[in-house]
Amino acid sequence: MSINLFDLTGKTALITGGVHGLGMAMAKGLGNAGAKIVVNDLSQYALDNAIAEYKSEGIEAYGYVFDVTDEEAVITAINKIETEVAPIDILINNAGIIKRTPIIEMEVKDFTAVINVDLISPFIVSKNVAKGMIERGGGKIINICSMMSELGRDSVSAYAAAKGGLKMLTKNMATEWAKFNIQTNGIGPGYFATSQTAPIRVDGHPFNEFIISRTPANRWGNPDDLQGAAIFLSSKASDFVNGHIVYVDGGILATIGKPSNE
Numbered sequence: 368m369s370i371n372l373f374d375l376t377g378k379t380a381l382i383t384g385g386v387h388g389l390g391m392a393m394a395k396g397l398g399n400a401g402a403k404i405v406v407n408d409l410s411q412y413a414l415d416n417a418i419a420e421y422k423s424e425g426i427e428a429y430g431y432v433f434d435v436t437d438e439e440a441v442i443t444a445i446n447k448i449e450t451e452v453a454p455i456d457i458l459i460n461n462a463g464i465i466k467r468t469p470i471i472e473m474e475v476k477d478f479t480a481v482i483n484v485d486l487i488s489p490f491i492v493s494k495n496v497a498k499g500m501i502e503r504g505g506g507k508i509i510n511i512c513s514m515m516s517e518l519g520r521d522s523v524s525a526y527a528a529a530k531g532g533l534k535m536l537t538k539n540m541a542t543e544w545a546k547f548n549i550q551t552n553g554i555g556p557g558y559f560a561t562s563q564t565a566p567i568r569v570d571g572h573p574f575n576e577f578i579i580s581r582t583p584a585n586r587w588g589n590p591d592d593l594q595g596a597a598i599f600l601s602s603k604a605s606d607f608v609n610g611h612i613v614y615v616d617g618g619i620l621a622t623i624g625k626p627s628n629e
């Protein structure tokens with residue numbers, strides 16, 4: 368009998384912030400591979416719209432309002448999810464924010480806000496989900512990293528510091544939890560066409576042309592381009608993969624780039 372290493376039937380996946388963009392695309396990939404989907408947001412309105420979209424595509428999905436930076440709220444939500452839906456087999460720490468401000472002009476409160484959501488909340492959610500995974504004999508954790516886990520860019524210091532830290536937090540989670548059959552890895556998206564990049568992607572914006580020339584695939588990523596990596600790292604196919612950041616970037620990190628007139 369052939370085994371489908373990528374089948375997620377019977378699994379339950381929590382994707383934080385999975386109400387739009389890359390998180391929703393990855394969640395749809397997991398849902399189409401058989402998983403039940405649980406997403407969170409601060410807005411019930413956003414959740415209601417997202418759940419309706421998942422269900423319109425035949426995906427079983429549930430939404431919970433909670434703040435990923437508030438550990439008490441996270442613990443309460445995990446207990447509700449694991450009581451009302453099912454134990455969490457797969458966690459994708461996707462929720463994130465970005466503030467584009469030069470370091471000199473950035474206020475400490477803004478830097479701190481990005482670190483809290485993009486680095487400290489994956490720590491909070493993972494450690495509280497991992498407790499149940501350890502009791503149940505294993506699980507999958509995927510942290511959404513970034514090109515900024517490896518590279519700097521003007522105006523995104525807080526985001527780069529958070530995503531660089533998230534890369535190393537991923538490796539430490541892998542180090543501590545692999546013995547419990549929890550595989551912890553990361554996905555590092557390149558530049559994707561989402562609402563988060565909309566301001567720097569408009570036609571004629573210099574950054575738009577720059578990214579197309581800087582990406583060997585000569586295009587922005589489409590959110591669905593992340594589904595394969597998400598399914599792989601959520602499935603049996605990655606049971607011996609730990610602490611690895613899978614960069615889905617069209618080749619950006621493979622090259623120093625080329626002169627714009629080539």
Ligand code: GCO
Binds near residue numbers: 512520523526555556
């Ligand atoms: C930016 C972009 C990036 C991308 C992504 C790259 O301002 O440089 O928003 O942060 O969103 O993180 O991997």
